Amino acid sequence: MQxxxxxxxxxxxxxxxxxxxxxxxxxxxxxxxxxxAIGEEYASRFAEEGITKILTIESSGIAxxxxxxxxLGIPVVFARKKKSLTLTDGLYSSNVHSFTKNVTSEISVxxxxxxxxxxxxxxxxxxxxxxxxxGLLDIVEQAGASLAGIGIxxxxxxxxxxxxxxxxxxRVESLAIIKSLKEGTIEFYEEETVK
Amino acid sequence: MQxxxxxxxxxxxxxxxxxxxxxxxxxxxxxxxxxxAIGEEYASRFAEEGITKILTIESSGIAxxxxxxxxLGIPVVFARKKKSLTLTDGLYSSNVHSFTKNVTSEISVxxxxxxxxxxxxxxxxxxxxxxxxxGLLDIVEQAGASLAGIGIxxxxxxxxxxxxxxxxxxRVESLAIIKSLKEGTIEFYEEETVK
Numbered sequence: 001m002q003x004x005x006x007x008x009x010x011x012x013x014x015x016x017x018x019x020x021x022x023x024x025x026x027x028x029x030x031x032x033x034x035x036x037a038i039g040e041e042y043a044s045r046f047a048e049e050g051i052t053k054i055l056t057i058e059s060s061g062i063a064x065x066x067x068x069x070x071x072l073g074i075p076v077v078f079a080r081k082k083k084s085l086t087l088t089d090g091l092y093s094s095n096v097h098s099f100t101k102n103v104t105s106e107i108s109v110x111x112x113x114x115x116x117x118x119x120x121x122x123x124x125x126x127x128x129x130x131x132x133x134x135g136l137l138d139i140v141e142q143a144g145a146s147l148a149g150i151g152i153x154x155x156x157x158x159x160x161x162x163x164x165x166x167x168x169x170x171r172v173e174s175l176a177i178i179k180s181l182k183e184g185t186i187e188f189y190e191e192e193t194v195k
Numbered sequence: 196m197q198x199x200x201x202x203x204x205x206x207x208x209x210x211x212x213x214x215x216x217x218x219x220x221x222x223x224x225x226x227x228x229x230x231x232a233i234g235e236e237y238a239s240r241f242a243e244e245g246i247t248k249i250l251t252i253e254s255s256g257i258a259x260x261x262x263x264x265x266x267l268g269i270p271v272v273f274a275r276k277k278k279s280l281t282l283t284d285g286l287y288s289s290n291v292h293s294f295t296k297n298v299t300s301e302i303s304v305x306x307x308x309x310x311x312x313x314x315x316x317x318x319x320x321x322x323x324x325x326x327x328x329x330g331l332l333d334i335v336e337q338a339g340a341s342l343a344g345i346g347i348x349x350x351x352x353x354x355x356x357x358x359x360x361x362x363x364x365x366r367v368e369s370l371a372i373i374k375s376l377k378e379g380t381i382e383f384y385e386e387e388t389v390k
Contacts, residue, residue, distance in 0.1 A: 023305065023307075023308075024307070024308070025270075028272065028273065028275070028304075028305055028308065029270050029271070029272045029305075029307075029308045030257070030261055030264070030270065030271045030272070030273070031270055032261045032262070032264035032265035032269075032270070032271060033265065033268070035261060035265075036265055058253060058254035059253035059254045059257060059273065059275075062225070062254060062257045062258055062261075063257055063258075063261045063271075066225055066227045066230060066257075066258045066261065066262075067227070067261075069225070069227035070227035070228065070230075070231055073228070074227075075220075075224050075225065075226055075227070076224070076225045076227060076258075077223065077224045077225070078223065078225070078254065080223070080254075109223075110218065110223055110224075112218075112219070112224075113218075113219070113223065113224045
């Protein structure tokens with residue numbers, strides 16, 4: 001998605017060869033118009049899939065997910081992150097390890113909002129090691145729901161998450177895929193869908 | 196806002212005389228079309244205010260805030276909640292006590308995204324004891340920014356937050372104000388703006 005790659009080039013900050021900061025438009029400050037463009041892009045890529053619901057994870061997945069939900073005319077459910085859950089009745093839950101923060105969180109979704117009849121689109125802001133997406137996939141599986149695919153805003157193509165998930169035969173649509181952040185320069189893959 | 200009150204009547208669950216659950220359309224599952232209607236309502240109520248930015252708090256404030264930001268053509272910044280912050284350089288932060296969870300969290304916003312020239316609209320999903328809004332007001336003050344007002348989706352009019360904040364002379368626009376949840380029945384105040 002050219003508009004997104006341009007924005008990353010202009011406003012993204014390379015903190016190291018692994019870390020790209022995009023908190024001026026995606027993670028902390030949010031550009032609603034860009035989120036709308038992203039939502040439209042997902043809606044168009046997944047238009048024919050008969051998706052019934054979008055599943056995302058708090059907090060930075062919510063804005064792009066809600067815009068996609070608006071365009072597709074379907075609800076959005078966000079998984080909640082907690083260090084530990086006291087009440088797990090009525091919840092699907094899974095553990096997600098963050099390599100950057102070195103913390104394992106429990107994520108959970110109420111059983112009221114994902115049913116086995118659902119055909120889901122997972123949306124998240126970043127795909128790096130893939131742990132958050134794997135946690136969401138675990139929840140989809142627990143619910144016995146089916147999956148149309150995964151929409152990612154920014155994939156770090158030099159980290160293993162994308163490969164790991166595509167190897168399972170899952171369709172992953174990343175709107176920008178970073179090839180490298182070396183020497184402070186942001187390089188993208190040409191193809192938006194890495195096969 | 197009639198559409199919102201109707202939705203609360205239909206899908207809200209009264210768990211006790213104090214607790215209203217609206218996680219089927221606002222807090223956990225999100226109805227994007229309702230969020231858009233809410234965003235339009237805020238945009239119209241605050242249209243003449245010259246607002247430069249919306250400030251909200253993760254996670255449930257994000258969806259209505261992003262829709263309002265879309266309609267007003269301005270960015271949204273969400274405060275992050277953390278139990279404790281290791282890095283506080285470059286952050287405005289404040290403590291927020293949750294009476295329901297009996298936990299005090301630190302909320303923070305990067306100094307990069309609120310400037311003293313900003314004229315802010317605060318948006319949040321719920322107003323009950325007002326602690327989250329007071330924390331956001333503290334951050335606005337630290338930044339030296341000015342405030343146009345506060346947009347709340349659901350105010351619990353029988354709890355003290357609304358009164359506390361209006362007494363400071365701050366404009367609070369709550370789209371639905373609950374008068375009572377007694378005996379499992381949801382009663383609203385007629386007037387949307389309680390003076």
